[in-house]
Amino acid sequence: MDAPAHLPPPPAIADDWALFLDVDGTLLAIAGTPDAVRVPPGLIDALASLQQRLDGALALVSGRRLAQLDALFAPLKLPAAGLHGLERRHADNHIDPPTPPSLLAVFHRKAELVAERYPGALVEDKDSTIALHWRGNPHAEQALRELSEAALPWLHDYRLQPGDGVIEVRPVGTDKGDAIAALLDEAPFAGRHAVFVGDDLTDEHGFEVVLDRGGMAVLVGNRQPSRARHRLHDPAAVLAWLAAGA
Known part of the structure; x- marks a missing residue:
């Protein structure tokens, strides 16, 4: 594996992508507590434009609850996997809720x-x-x-x-890779080039799934080792890349 600093940036976003995005550390800078994060100006507009450009094939994949994601990115309600896939909102807005023991x-x-x-x-x-x-x-x-x-x-x-x-x-059996794999089996994600952008160790499960399907894994930051073959420096770089694609 290459050292993260030497990985190239991802190419420009293409129309045939299914784009999966982690949230904390990827779209939003890490804060001291989960409630202290801030959504940077321009991010929601970029996500909304990209969702239209990709015919709906854009999803958030996060450890947060769906309700938290909706509050952060209002008025958007994107397809999403919350709690690493325990909650899942499909493109038709149907939600699979978790059941706690x-x-x-x-x-x-x-x-x-x-x-x-x-x-x-x-x-x-x-x-x-x-x-x-x-x-x-x-x-x-x-x-x-x-x-x-x-x-x-x-x-x-x-x-x-x-x-x-x-x-x-x-x-057991629920991680970001499982969530991405499930979404890739349904419209509008099925048949598209899968791309996942994430920063944390928990995102490696998702990297493995998209790479095994011939897609692209994009690491945010310098964490190593990682299966990612492309890199963006920080959430600000992610926003600039998304805005250029939008």
């Missing part, structure tokens, strides 16, 4: 008790997943990781998904 509520309370010992740590309830954030207090990382690992034996069919300053407890 009761034991997850027990884990949520245990995680909150641990986080209370580390000011700045955050427990984010995503209905069917729980995200434990330590970006606000790196000293919380070990305790939150240990709690998550200890919970797996009694949280049946759940697994751990690490990210940048966060670990999620989530159902």
